Amino acid sequence: MKDKRIQGEIQNLKPHIMRELQSLYDLSVPVGQLSTKELNERLIAVTEEIGREVAVYVDRKGRIIEISVGNTWTVDLPAVDARSEVRLSGVRCIHTHPSGDTELSDPDISSLRRLRFDAMAAIGRLSGESVGCLGFFTGEKEEDGTLEVQLFGPVRADHLNRIRLTPLIQSINKRLSRERTQATDDEEERAVLAGIDAPMACALWMTEDSLAELAELARTAGATVVGTFIQKKAKPDTALFLGRGKVEEMAMFIQNERATLVIFDDELTPSQQRNLEMALGVKILDRTALILDIFAQRARTAAGKLQVELAQMKYSLPRILGQGLVLSRLGGGIGTRGPGETKLEVDRRRIRRRIHDIEGEIERLKKERLLHRERRRAARIPVAALVGYTNAGKSTLLNALTGADVFAEDKLFATLDPTTRSLRLADGREILVTDTVGFIQKLPHTLVQAFHATLEEVVEADILLHVVDVSNEAAEFQIEAVTEVLKELGAAEKPMLYVLNKLDRLTNGAGGTGGGEAAAHVDTMGDARYEAAGSDAAGGFSEGEIPSLEEVHLPPAVLRLLRGREGCAISARTGAGLVELQERIASFFRTGEVELTLHIPFTENAAVTRLHEAGRVLQTDYDERGTRVRVRLSEEEAARFRRYEIS
Numbered sequence: 134m135k136d137k138r139i140q141g142e143i144q145n146l147k148p149h150i151m152r153e154l155q156s157l158y159d160l161s162v163p164v165g166q167l168s169t170k171e172l173n174e175r176l177i178a179v180t181e182e183i184g185r186e187v188a189v190y191v192d193r194k195g196r197i198i199e200i201s202v203g204n205t206w207t208v209d210l211p212a213v214d215a216r217s218e219v220r221l222s223g224v225r226c227i228h229t230h231p232s233g234d235t236e237l238s239d240p241d242i243s244s245l246r247r248l249r250f251d252a253m254a255a256i257g258r259l260s261g262e263s264v265g266c267l268g269f270f271t272g273e274k275e276e277d278g279t280l281e282v283q284l285f286g287p288v289r290a291d292h293l294n295r296i297r298l299t300p301l302i303q304s305i306n307k308r309l310s311r312e313r314t315q316a317t318d319d320e321e322e323r324a325v326l327a328g329i330d331a332p333m334a335c336a337l338w339m340t341e342d343s344l345a346e347l348a349e350l351a352r353t354a355g356a357t358v359v360g361t362f363i364q365k366k367a368k369p370d371t372a373l374f375l376g377r378g379k380v381e382e383m384a385m386f387i388q389n390e391r392a393t394l395v396i397f398d399d400e401l402t403p404s405q406q407r408n409l410e411m412a413l414g415v416k417i418l419d420r421t422a423l424i425l426d427i428f429a430q431r432a433r434t435a436a437g438k439l440q441v442e443l444a445q446m447k448y449s450l451p452r453i454l455g456q457g458l459v460l461s462r463l464g465g466g467i468g469t470r471g472p473g474e475t476k477l478e479v480d481r482r483r484i485r486r487r488i489h490d491i492e493g494e495i496e497r498l499k500k501e502r503l504l505h506r507e508r509r510r511a512a513r514i515p516v517a518a519l520v521g522y523t524n525a526g527k528s529t530l531l532n533a534l535t536g537a538d539v540f541a542e543d544k545l546f547a548t549l550d551p552t553t554r555s556l557r558l559a560d561g562r563e564i565l566v567t568d569t570v571g572f573i574q575k576l577p578h579t580l581v582q583a584f585h586a587t588l589e590e591v592v593e594a595d596i597l598l599h600v601v602d603v604s605n606e607a608a609e610f611q612i613e614a615v616t617e618v619l620k621e622l623g624a625a626e627k628p629m630l631y632v633l634n635k636l637d638r639l640t641n642g643a644g645g646t647g648g649g650e651a652a653a654h655v656d657t658m659g660d661a662r663y664e665a666a667g668s669d670a671a672g673g674f675s676e677g678e679i680p681s682l683e684e685v686h687l688p689p690a691v692l693r694l695l696r697g698r699e700g701c702a703i704s705a706r707t708g709a710g711l712v713e714l715q716e717r718i719a720s721f722f723r724t725g726e727v728e729l730t731l732h733i734p735f736t737e738n739a740a741v742t743r744l745h746e747a748g749r750v751l752q753t754d755y756d757e758r759g760t761r762v763r764v765r766l767s768e769e770e771a772a773r774f775r776r777y778e779i780s
């Protein structure tokens with residue numbers, strides 16, 4: 134039935150070798166698997182005896198269609214149609230290297246190209262163990278137009294057999310035929326989440342909370358979460374992060390659920406990511422990559438885009454150096470987006486150059502911002518910066534306080550770029566309020582670094598308003614996470630006022646993670662005061678309409694969070710507590726100030742101008758000799774004007 138032909142240098146082969154080679158045709162390989170242990174062992178055994186390369190060619194049904202001895206690159210495969218420019222040939226080559234050095238040689242790679250193999254493996258024995266390397270196309274082209282080849286290994290040969298070839302081949306074909314451009318962007322991304330539950334870890338967060346947040350991040354990035362895997366494990370497996378059994382279980386699940394990516398809650402090493410990709414056959418992302426992807430989608434301004442691109446480059450650099458990440462680069466979608474479309478395809482030198490350029494550009498932006506800030510400082514306008522966990526309600530608060538129109542949304546990282554608005558406090562003082570990017574636990578360092586330029590607004594502010602979502606059960610941990618990031622920025626010691634937000638969500642008795650639209654239920658709970666306040670929208674709250682918080686019975690959860698912290702409770706949505714908040718801010722700026730009454734002779738009129746710049750002039754009168762000014766000044770400034778002081 135089958136033509137048991139053996140091609141190549143078979144002239145001097147002993148009959149028992151020929152018989153052995155011919156009997157290899159009777160073996161078969163499970164569909165979607167590279168090779169089998171038996172096939173590998175028998176190939177290596179023959180090679181060791183004859184000292185020559187042996188190659189078998191396997192089709193996608195797992196049948197051996199050709200066998201050759203000697204140089205694989207001269208082999209003639211009539212069954213292989215390698216003419217198609219847009220598809221792989223459907224045949225893979227598994228061959229031995231007599232030396233045990235299994236790196237694919239240049240001739241190996243050119244025969245991979247010539248015959249457009251699904252994949253090409255080289256196997257051999259090294260210190261008694263079967264090892265191998267795999268080469269395959271990425272679907273991308275090199276600069277010179279030839280197809281880019283990805284190399285994997287050397288690894289143990291049985292490891293190669295665990296690679297799931299089918300999805301790999303599909304992705305490559307898809308990429309080759311360029312269907313992907315439109316198709317995969319519209320295709321639903323079906324995500325599986327994964328994490329480990331380390332009982333001994335000092336992690337503050339409950340694994341479930343952290344994974345719930347990861348699901349929220351995945352949703353924000355546009356994925357549908359189809360399953361979650363948590364494994365109890367003291368520490369991550371160095372090769373696969375999870376245990377081998379768990380990974381196998383996951384592979385089944387992925388197949389059944391048609392999942393397209395797996396997102397891990399912790400940062401993976403480049404090799405874990407590569408191994409998992411090979412074992413699971415789908416794109417593998419970690420929390421960092423997911424956050425970077427969201428940032429990439431959200432970046433609007435030039436500065437925002439640059440900063441995201443910088444962070445992405447820094448993230449991908451070690452991963453490109455360490456080969457792999459093939460599937461994560463194929464097919465577009467989550468994890469592959471970014472301001473620089475080709476970012477993951479450029480080689481490392483180009484990446485380094487680009488990093489250098491961006492850093493220069495960011496440095497320029499930084500200087501520009503510094504100038505702005507200096508101008509503001511010269512104008513003596515104090516600055517309050519809103520900081521806090523993502524989704525805490527910072528932008529909503531800025532809008533409520535200043536009537537600004539900043540985009541606020543019930544998704545993570547709605548804001549990336551800072552917005553500054555001025556606010557006139559009840560005592561007439563004008564301050565600037567800055568809203569900026571939210572923080573999150575395990576915020577990638579690369580991102581914090583990259584965002585230094587915009588986060589400097591925070592570092593330079595006079596006071597931080599730390600907005601906390603009190604309706605979130607993890608509020609205490611979120612405060613902790615924000616504090617960590619502030620430390621990293623060198624802003625942890627700044628004066629801070631805690632602003633416990635979303636009070637309306639707790640006062641309806643639902644507590645905890647209750648319904649999102651709690652405010653709507655407030656009046657049915659007999660506490661209509663918030664509603665009355667809320668009806669007067671953004672920025673327009675006037676005193677008297679709003680209940681003083683002292684009258685309001687604060688829920689125990691809020692009291693707990695306030696313990697030992699300076700701050701107040703508000704609802705940015707309904708406006709409750711905003712007057713108190715403004716009063717707190719005003720009183721902060723008042724302390725450390727003194728009120729003076731000065732008399733400045735007309736001959737020194739320039740001092741009056743300086744006074745207007747240096748402090749807040751409350752009252753001005755004139756007499757025949759000069760100007761009488763009542764003014765509030767910082768202690769420092771006051772010292773310079775003391776000589777004019779009267780009474």
Ligand SMILES: Nc1nc2c(ncn2[C@@H]2O[C@H](COP(=O)(O)OP(=O)(O)OP(=O)(O)O)[C@@H](O)[C@H]2O)c(=O)[nH]1
Pocket residue numbers: 521522523524525526527528529530540541542543544545546547548549569570571572634635636637638649650651652703704705706707
């Ligand atoms: N119930 C209630 N919801 C609020 C309140 N303040 C904000 N929200 C909602 O919380 C969600 C997040 O608000 P944002 O203002 O976008 O939060 P943020 O802190 O700016 O978030 P990022 O920019 O993503 O870091 C939105 O859906 C708001 O409508 C509040 O006082 N009560």
Ligand SMILES: [Mg+2]
Pocket residue numbers: 527528529540541547548569
């Ligand atoms: Mg925001």
